[in-house]
Amino acid sequence: MIRQFDGLVIQFQQRVMPFSILHSLFSICILYLMVQPPIMQGIIHLEGIRKNYFLGKQVIEVLKGITLDIFKNEYVALMGPSGSGKSTLMNILGCLDTPTGGRYVLNNQDVSKMVDNSLAEVRNTEIGFVFQQFNLLPRLTAAENVALPLVYAGVPKKKRMERALHVLELVNLADRSHHKPNELSGGQNQRVAIARALVNDPAMILADEPTGNLDTKTSYEIMDIFGRIHEGGNTVILVTHEEDIANHAHRIIRLRDGVIETDKRREMAIPRAH
Ligand SMILES: Nc1ncnc2c1ncn2[C@@H]1O[C@H](COP(=O)(O)OP(=O)(O)O)[C@@H](O)[C@H]1O
Numbered sequence: 001m002i003r004q005f006d007g008l009v010i011q012f013q014q015r016v017m018p019f020s021i022l023h024s025l026f027s028i029c030i031l032y033l034m035v036q037p038p039i040m041q042g043i044i045h046l047e048g049i050r051k052n053y054f055l056g057k058q059v060i061e062v063l064k065g066i067t068l069d070i071f072k073n074e075y076v077a078l079m080g081p082s083g084s085g086k087s088t089l090m091n092i093l094g095c096l097d098t099p100t101g102g103r104y105v106l107n108n109q110d111v112s113k114m115v116d117n118s119l120a121e122v123r124n125t126e127i128g129f130v131f132q133q134f135n136l137l138p139r140l141t142a143a144e145n146v147a148l149p150l151v152y153a154g155v156p157k158k159k160r161m162e163r164a165l166h167v168l169e170l171v172n173l174a175d176r177s178h179h180k181p182n183e184l185s186g187g188q189n190q191r192v193a194i195a196r197a198l199v200n201d202p203a204m205i206l207a208d209e210p211t212g213n214l215d216t217k218t219s220y221e222i223m224d225i226f227g228r229i230h231e232g233g234n235t236v237i238l239v240t241h242e243e244d245i246a247n248h249a250h251r252i253i254r255l256r257d258g259v260i261e262t263d264k265r266r267e268m269a270i271p272r273a274h
């Protein structure tokens with residue numbers, strides 16, 4: 001009788017216990033998946049990005065391992081002292097330069113190992129870049145400057161001009177479309193440059209100190225345009241060393257000596273003056 005009972009216990013341990021252990025493990029897994037949010041990967045995903053410059057035998061380590069995700073429709077300000085690597089990082093984000101090491105995934109494409117032609121393609125379709133110096137061609141009108149990226153994209157002339165006029169309207173410059181850069185103010189030229197960055201309908205806008213050459217009032221006008229671009233659903237990343245400019249953004253990332261010092265999201269942006 002006792003033997004029989006022992007047998008039953010052994011059977012119970014052999015058959016039922018493994019099942020109950022499996023059942024518990026299964027429940028734990030389900031619970032974990034319910035509690036744990038899915039791992040989100042941003043429109044920009046950087047993993048240990050490094051950038052070295054070589055001057056003769058000297059190696060200058062500019063970016064020393066940047067790991068970062070930026071999500072669709074974020075509005076990010078990149079800050080930090082002069083020489084901390086902001087422009088170097090922006091050039092990598094904008095596919096104008098490639099990292100020495102690490103991984104950069106842009107919109108699900110690993111761009112860190114891409115060669116020049118493919119990088120140019122990504123740049124043309126995914127990214128609008130705005131520089132401090134505007135970088136407009138002096139002989140071309142505002143509309144022609146804005147339409148230039150569409151020439152590279154092989155868009156027919158009539159379509160190019162229609163699209164250029166449309167984005168010039170977005171930056172309130174439709175009435176200056178036939179003016180050349182030297183016939184426009186600094187703020188107007190920067191608006192032309194922003195229109196050029198928007199003309200391809202890119203996934204994100206990158207701007208490296210876009211208000212660096214402008215007076216305060218004009219800077220605010222430019223920030224108002226970036227605010228509207230962001231509200232329109234675009235991802236905006238801009239470099240600035242001015243706190244009040246950075247306060248327009250929802251997230252502030254500070255670089256120091258080639259590493260991220262702080263990365264903070266704000267609850268609410270300061271309302272913009274209209
Ligand atoms: N092409 C280059 N060759 C060598 N050093 C460079 C080059 N570009 C930038 N650097 C150096 O990298 C550091 C970071 O530069 P940069 O990214 O322009 O900083 P930031 O935009 O924050 O002022 C600086 O010390 C700069 O001198």
Ligand SMILES: [Mg+2]
Binds near residue numbers: 086
């Ligand atoms: Mg810079």
